[in-house]
């Protein structure tokens with residue numbers, strides 16, 4: 392059928408123009424199934440996703456408990472006693488009053504920030520905060536201000552400037568996903584206390600990594616009672632999928648009533664809940680894997696220094712970044728490492744600020760000392776400018 396009138400503009404040609412620009416800027420994103428042999432890029436820091444023991448624990452739930460579908464939203468038929476008891480046990484593990492599971496960390500941040508604040512409130516966030524928090528903040532309609540990364544005197548200024556009419560929230564990550572460094576949580580919590588602000592901490596990259604059993608940095612810093620909410624994700628060190636928001640029982644009820652990314656979606660299936668439960672069992676069965684990881688990270692930093700690797704950012708987390716400004720430049724270096732069998736990925740702008748492009752190296756408990764030494768040695772030989 393001939394349309395009554397031609398479209399005002401063609402979305403396809405506008406898309407093609409924008410995509411072409413991305414190609415020209417060397418920032419075109421594409422999916423790839425090619426993975427080099429040695430994993431230095433996955434978020435599977437503890438190796439759970441590959442672990443036979445993990446699969447064994449999951450299998451012990453039995454076929455009936457491993458149903459692939461939940462059949463509805465948690466508010467309809469998608470809820471279960473299993474989901475509720477799992478939330479209680481995860482909350483207890485992290486020393487929180489209550490928890491609510493979301494289908495992913497993205498959903499958790501979106502649903503948390505968009506529902507806890509609204510017009511008239513203020514959200515102050517670290518400039519390196521994850522995209523899922525930015526999106527949640529935008530959806531909330533609250534006034535939003537950032538402070539430069541980990542700069543507590545600027546946070547102090549922002550808190551002082553907040554007008555005190557609405558509620559004030561401060562959003563940080565405990566371990567930053569693209570730099571790998573930690574937030575000065577004690578200082579930030581003290582400032583929040585001083586100004587009566589509510590602290591929200593995204594623990595995505597601290598879960599399973601920080602704290603004797605992987606309880607996270609808030610727990611390790613003794614701040615469980617000083618935060619308004621925490622987000623722990625299961626798709627990184629815990630090797631599965633999903634996330635939980637931890638906080639008070641009132642917060643849990645609030646999210647069940649107002650968090651749209653919780654309400655309007657099919658709940659995680661029993662199979663996913665079994666995997667989450669198994670991951671928590673596995674980490675408590677073998678907490679030594681966390682110190683194995685810490686030792687591998689220390690080795691990498693020592694080796695990198697011995698081989699004269701330039702541009703390495705300060706970090707004691709599994710995320711070790713080497714700054715190589717320029718999309719083309721960082722892609723080339725990553726390509727050379729991949730050819731050598733080392734799976735290291737480049738992080739390009741606009742994912743990070745232009746000029747801050749980097750290799751994002753993930754160290755794992757299962758990377759052998761020889762693999763880590765080989766990576767540091769390769770990096771030390773490659774020629775690139777770090778400024």
Ligand SMILES: Cc1ncc(COP(=O)(O)O)c(C=O)c1O
Nearest residue numbers: 495496497521568593595624626
């Ligand atoms: C800091 C941070 N928060 C949240 C998320 C989202 O978690 P998920 O992958 O479970 O959606 C990520 C993942 O990239 C992250 O790095």
